[in-house]
């Protein structure tokens with residue numbers, strides 16, 4: 111047992127008028143929206159790395175957090191797990207996500223890393239059994255240790271490729287053992303810092319081959335979860351190969367993996383790529399590769415990935431609107447890949463960050479559902495394209511330029527433009543958010 115969060119009770123739902131900081135105002139897990147409970151819609155997950163492994167450093171200063179589990183021993187790794195599961199339970203967060211390096215002490219070599227991971231996985235299995243908390247996804251940290259400084263799959267040194275492939279296998283094994291619903295690959299250093307020393311063509315081939323091996327291993331082992339790539343345009347590298355959803359889709363096509371791999375879309379990464387979150391979600395849906403989300407915003411002025419808890423309901427509502435249009439999550443969920451600010455050093459801050467994030471998402475999801483159920487936007491969207499449902503519209507798609515020319519002459523086609531109605535649509539959205 112742990113007393114890290116002593117005096118903090120299990121967080122109840124008290125409704126929008128509550129002034130209790132340690133209560134939900136919008137997230138009532140049992141509330142039914144569009145035929146499903148909020149808990150089932152949102153599928154919240156906490157990120158082990160930010161909440162329990164990150165020391166609070168920035169480029170100008172080191173650790174600000176003092177946590178009783180900091181240190182590289184198995185005993186402390188278990189204390190960390192006790193605190194993590196205590197937090198999941200206090201908040202009623204049904205899922206968590208982890209990298210190998212977040213949960214186990216760093217070993218001297220691959221064999222020791224694997225032994226350490228296996229020991230903590232057994233410990234997790236017991237805790238998951240006791241608490242009912244489940245694993246949304248597992249992943250490998252192939253970017254923090256200095257051996258990965260020039261990439262993992264894309265490293266110029268084949269020994270690093272081997273170490274990375276072997277580590278991915280052990281992390282997929284851990285994910286399967288814990289019944290994980292997805293396995294994520296974020297290409298932390300799979301990119302370049304300068305083209306001057308980079309064989310871009312070769313590195314892309316290496317990344318493609320690694321992904322094919324991951325998919326082969328999924329089929330070989332019968333893993334039922336989804337394999338997800340998490341796009342990000344840059345940081346830590348200057349240019350990352352899995353830049354955004356469109357780039358990832360092109361990459362999957364090139365390596366014959368469309369239909370095998372989906373995407374885990376992070377709000378902050380979308381912004382860094384010059385997109386809105388909803389753009390990335392809508393495109394993934396249309397390409398059939400929508401999987402899961404990392405729900406953490408950036409500071410819009412800072413220009414880097416600040417990984418803050420979401421607190422903007424209208425923004426979140428537009429994102430969940432696209433998730434609802436995709437039919438909701440299947441294996442995916444809402445992972446808070448979010449960290450506290452480095453001055454937020456109190457245990458309460460961890461709880462309050464999650465309460466705020468969960469409430470923001472619940473309010474956003476409810477607004478999105480009401481907008482969706484009203485069909486207000488969809489009616490206008492359907493009307494806008496209705497010409498394509500006429501005989502004329504349908505015929506065009508199966509014609510050629512010569513036929514279309516004669517049709518245009520014969521029917522005296524002379525189109526008049528129609529309003530795009532953007533302001534009207536924005537006003538509709540504002541009625542719901």
Ligand code: XUL
Pocket residue numbers: 209249294296340342376404415447
């Ligand atoms: C980094 C990031 C990662 C991935 C998992 O920006 O988002 O934490 O989510 O490796």
Ligand code: CO
Pocket residue numbers: 340376404447
């Ligand atoms: Co992320």
